[in-house]
Amino acid sequence: MxxxxxxxxxxxxxxxxxxxxxxxxxxxxxxxxxxxxxxxxxxxxxxxxxxxxxxxxxxxxxxxxxxxxxxxxxxxxxxxxxxxxxxxxxxxxxxxxxxxxxxxxxxxQGVALNEFLLRKSGKTWDDVTEPSASLDDIDEKAVEAFKKGAVKSGRLPQVENENDILQIFENLRLTKDGKLKRSAVLLFGKDPRNFYINAYVKIGKFGKSDDDLLSQEVIECNAFELANQTLEILDKKYFTKSISYDGLHRVETTEYPYEAIRETLLNAIVHRQYMGAPIQISLYDDKIMVWNFGTLLEPMTFEDLKHKHASHPRNPILADVFFKGGLIESWGRGTLKIIDECHAAGLPTPEISEMTGGIVVTIYKDIYNEKHLASLNLNERQLKAVLYVKEKKSISNSIYQDLCDVSKATASRDLTELTEKHMLLKRTGEVGAGTVYKLIGS
The missing domain is CATH 3.30.950.30 (Schlafen, AAA domain)
Known part of the structure; x- marks a missing residue:
């Protein structure tokens, strides 16, 4: 034992x-x-x-x-x-x-103690009333955006003809005894930072190290609009696009899958501790990191996030309104969607881990492009093989021999370097003739 x-x-x-x-x-x-x-x-x-x-x-x-x-x-x-x-x-x-x-x-102590005492009393942080808030603090445009999303998603169609904001909030459990809850202010407030100073997103673009800050941005708005506004700024100012053509049609491909970034942001908004630091997005040459304050709630583990799991939102009222407003598809599938979207885009499996009192999701760029591969000092055979795997999904030792016109021993040595030294491929299948090599994360 x-x-x-x-x-x-x-x-x-x-x-x-x-x-x-x-x-x-x-x-x-x-x-x-x-x-x-x-x-x-x-x-x-x-x-x-x-x-x-x-x-x-x-x-x-x-x-x-x-x-x-x-x-x-x-x-x-x-x-x-x-x-x-x-x-x-x-x-x-x-x-x-x-x-x-x-x-x-x-x-x-501090935030952790506050959350613990709330949960022991059967409440969550977003379920507490904000005594100094009133309907004057609510952005009607955000409420209208929610109504459109709720009708379009089919999850709350009856809200279309309801114009009384207080009644809408009561139906969404955003009020108690006529007082607005914290969740109402966060979701639909004109300026939630008047109440919760860290309710915003901070973006930083870094060079070769964390000391090399090239540019930064702050996004301040209510939670219902935060993910979309952040995505818009990332798309316009920070993400680069590759251009290709499908016949006469111009095709733009972003370096990160849109839905994976969006889902990561929505997860951060729903699961963060709002009395801590803001959501922080760090961009590097090879990856993007989205960090939010607050660790996993019991009994969740990081391994659970890789598989189908029950939902344990830190802020269940926020999660419920996001769901009814069509922002999230279902509870408990956010991390799986992030992983699936990255795989569909040919990217490595994203990493989800704990860092400095919070949870960070790291999404890596396509490391299998010719520019990046050229920086790794691969020989011509290895470069040719990696690009082959990117297109064909896998390669075996015998196919490598034919592709590069080399012996079995040379093919084995090259493939071993690609798996163990450069970490570009992974071995799968049975040892021997059944062994094939695939991209990391596939």
Whole structure:
């Protein structure tokens, strides 16, 4: 039984372990074993009788909890099991709140503490009323844009003939007792930054390093218009386009798939913590990075995002209005759509990871163009083979031999370099005659 999200081993008892019990109670519960080393081996307790009296009393007096405290014996050695159940109400220890995340305990502070207390009370940040806001702060044009999207998507057709904004907001759960919620101000406000200073998007174009800032931009508007306005600026000022012709028709292809960038922005808007930093978009020669403040909510993992998964939006009211307004297609498919759009455009699989208290989505450009490949010092055979794979989707050792008129040994050496040194291709299929090579991310 390894130490994990729900298991903690301690060789002896210290009163500071009440923090761990507090953390388990605020998360999913768990068990603490007293009398085991860090590998889970029983080392035994000399004072187990006293501890069996002291520990329950300390838990009750220090945390206000009742836990199951059990004595066990293994090979004449005694150890204590403390079983902590999850609690719906927040539990504090000496006025501080602790939380079990993964195999570590953290003390909740600032934005994280605020969000934790809200969720324990059955609310989310976007569900709280904004007492100083009124309909005078609402942009009617944004509401009209929402109505058109809701009718077009077929998700709220009855809104077409409703002209009373307050009634529309009540139907969307954007009000409580006649007061606007934070979600209403964010979604449709004339200037949400009057209320939430970090509710904007920041764009930065960088050179060869993060110290080399070439240009920057700030986009300030309500959440319902934010993704489209940001995309418009990216498209006009930052994205380059390649030109080709289909017969007499001119075809422009952007360096990043439009829908992947749009979905990434919508995800950032819905899932960010609004009391933290703004959404930040960093553009480099080979990639674009979209960062938003706030980590994944339990029990989601980054691996879950690569597959079909249940939706856990940090701001469910924002997500619901986005869905009804036709901005997002369905809950829980955003990351899959980003990945699919990149693959369809021939780009590598985007990376989704945690960075400096937030989540960053990194989308890479087409690294399989001749200009970039020429910078990698590939030999002519390898360059020819990569472009072949880009067109034909895969290549085998035997096809490489025929394509480049080389021996099997030379083909194997070239292909190994392309997979292990240059990371341009990946091996798939069975070892031997069944092995084929494909583009990374395909």
């Amino acid at each position: 390894p130490e994990s999200q729900n298991i903690e081993w301690k060789q002896g008892w210290r009163d500071e372990y009440l923090k761990w019990i507090c953390g388990f109670a605020n998360a999913k519960g768990g068990k603490i074993y007293i009398g085991k080393d860090d590998k889970g081996n029983v080392v035994g307790l000399e004072d187990y009788k006293r501890l069996m009296d002291d520990i329950p009393n300390k838990i009750t007096s220090g945390l206000g909890l009742v836990c199951d405290v059990n004595l066990h014996q293994e090979a004449s050695k005694y150890y204590i099991e403390i079983e902590v159940h999850p609690h719906d109400v927040p539990i504090s220890f000496h006025g501080k709140y602790h939380f079990r995340s993964g195999s570590t305990k953290q003390e909740l």
